[in-house]
Amino acid sequence: MSMLTPPGMGGKYRITGDAYPRMRRPRNRRKIVGAAIAAVTALTLAGWGTVQLIDVFAGDEKKPGANTRTAAGCEAVPVVSAVPPAPKPAQITVNVYNATPRGGLAKAAADxxxxxxxxxxKVGNAPVAYDKKVPGTGVLLGAPKAYGGSFRVLATQLRGSQLKTDARETADIDLILGTAFTTLDTKRDADAALASLAKPTPRPSCKT
Structure with missing residues (x-):
């Protein structure tokens, strides 16, 4: 009997040789343990990835002082446009000319x-270059610097008028009445338009 044979056991239970038999775990149990470890690892990685994505998209909003931006990339901060103050009507000299075949319009508009x-x-008929050649309500003609203020003020009196410049260096403006002219805008509408010039509307600014 071998020294490895437990006392009282023999026959087919007899252990021969000088080494212990190798005991192995069932293979099914090893597969189950491995699958469980793999599942835990996958869940851990998925959760970590989700946290990283959230940080990426929400990171800017969490930073102190981060600017809120619109879909167009502009800061949603109203900034008043730097527009110079408009001159008063008493600071604008207007020459009124009639380019229509109807008489008396220039004097009525001037009054x-x-x-x-x-x-x-000056008040009278339009120069030859414009006489009966203005299809709209009227044309405002002046020096290029008139765009900065005088044009804006006089245009409140006659909506739809065209703006043109010439080579003059004086500050006066010509109002040339076109064939579509009937009368100036009502004083109420003109006063409302003038008031809006003194109150620029804030608009979003874009930083590049």
Missing amino acids: ELRKRGFVIG
């Missing part, structure tokens, strides 16, 4: 503009 505070210069 109304005078009542509204404008300084009236």
